[in-house]
Amino acid sequence: MNNSEMIEFFCARITFIAGVLVFAAVAVATLLSKPEKLSFFEPLARNRWIGLFVGWFALVLCVPHAVVVAPAFLIPWLWPIALIVPILGFFSLDYPAARALGGAFIFLGYYLVHYSFDFWTPGGAVIAVAGWLTGIAGIWISGKPCAMRDYFRITARRKSIRFICAAFWGVEMLLALWALVMTKGGAQ
Numbered sequence: 001m002n003n004s005e006m007i008e009f010f011c012a013r014i015t016f017i018a019g020v021l022v023f024a025a026v027a028v029a030t031l032l033s034k035p036e037k038l039s040f041f042e043p044l045a046r047n048r049w050i051g052l053f054v055g056w057f058a059l060v061l062c063v064p065h066a067v068v069v070a071p072a073f074l075i076p077w078l079w080p081i082a083l084i085v086p087i088l089g090f091f092s093l094d095y096p097a098a099r100a101l102g103g104a105f106i107f108l109g110y111y112l113v114h115y116s117f118d119f120w121t122p123g124g125a126v127i128a129v130a131g132w133l134t135g136i137a138g139i140w141i142s143g144k145p146c147a148m149r150d151y152f153r154i155t156a157r158r159k160s161i162r163f164i165c166a167a168f169w170g171v172e173m174l175l176a177l178w179a180l181v182m183t184k185g186g187a188q
Helices: 003-032 035-046 048-069 075-094 095-117 124-144 146-157 157-181
Strands: none
Touching: 003 048, 003 095, 003 157, 035 095, 035 124, 035 146, 048 075, 048 095, 048 146, 075 095, 095 124, 095 157, 124 146, 124 157, 146 157
């Protein structure tokens, strides 16, 4: 495996680990979003600190892919931009956590689809469907950031909806874990 394949493989592993952690966190938050705890979950979409750190994580994963499509004059500025943009969002955006989580879901969905096929992960087609659903959720949240707040309101309303949504995120977590465990070698 050459150096670029090692970097690619490292990004795949980090992405699958992040997927497991993010999907588990969303599943647990969904299960805990009861009417009496709604006052805790509704403001999470507007949390600036979550938006800052999730934004940094998403942009750090994005920069290696942006190098390929960025104009030559912009390449030296990609890392500083990736560090500064979440700070600007911290001070100037409404719903920064929802926007950052939406962007992270988009990247996570892309990576689940791309890396599951690039590394010939068994069950790659199922993981691709999970990646597409994750990307759709990310586009939905990014396009309408208050949807994260509304999601918690909907799941708090009925126990059956809460369990169905938590089960969906639990399946996503298991598929990301499957991709992590089954991706053992370099690209084919």
